[in-house]
Amino acid sequence: MGFDFLFSLVLLVTADINYSLLSIGSALLLIGFMAFGITHLKSRQESTKPTLCTAIGIMEIITGIILLGGIISHIMFIAGFASMLITFVLWIPYAWSEYKGKKSHQKKVQKRACKNGNKRKV
Numbered sequence: 001m002g003f004d005f006l007f008s009l010v011l012l013v014t015a016d017i018n019y020s021l022l023s024i025g026s027a028l029l030l031i032g033f034m035a036f037g038i039t040h041l042k043s044r045q046e047s048t049k050p051t052l053c054t055a056i057g058i059m060e061i062i063t064g065i066i067l068l069g070g071i072i073s074h075i076m077f078i079a080g081f082a083s084m085l086i087t088f089v090l091w092i093p094y095a096w097s098e099y100k101g102k103k104s105h106q107k108k109v110q111k112r113a114c115k116n117g118n119k120r121k122v
Contacts (some may be wrong), residue, residue, distance in 0.1 A: 026070035026077060033064030033084075049097045056094055059087045 041058030047053040063083040070077030 022074065022077065024073045026067050026080075029067040029070075029080070029084075030064040033060045033087075034069065037061035037064065047098065048095060048100075052090070052097070054096050056087065056090050059083070059090060063087050088092075 037057045040053050040060060044050045044053040044057065046053030063080060064075060066083050067080035070080055
């Protein structure tokens with residue numbers, strides 16, 4: 001039983017790589033991460049943490065470029081996935097600040113009133 005597991009593990013590691021699918025996946029990840037990075041850079045002024053939003057945008061663009069290198073070498077593809085994990089770790093505090101910022105912003109807007117005592121229309 002143990003020998004069969006080791007044999008299947010060796011086959012998993014030494015299996016042939018389908019380079020055409022790897023190239024298509026690299027190109028799709030490049031397009032996706034470039035789009036996300038440009039979106040973050042464009043929307044950084046409306047963010048609660050603009051510097052973190054800028055850092056995430058730049059990191060996403062760099063991740064897309066590194067993942068494009070996956071077409072040339074699968075080592076670059078592994079480095080791209082490491083960069084992708086770093087980007088997702090940066091996303092956690094950004095998403096948390098946006099979530100908390102939206103709730104507090106909505107509460108502040110609802111409490112405001114005009115000078116003549118009427119409630120402000122939002």
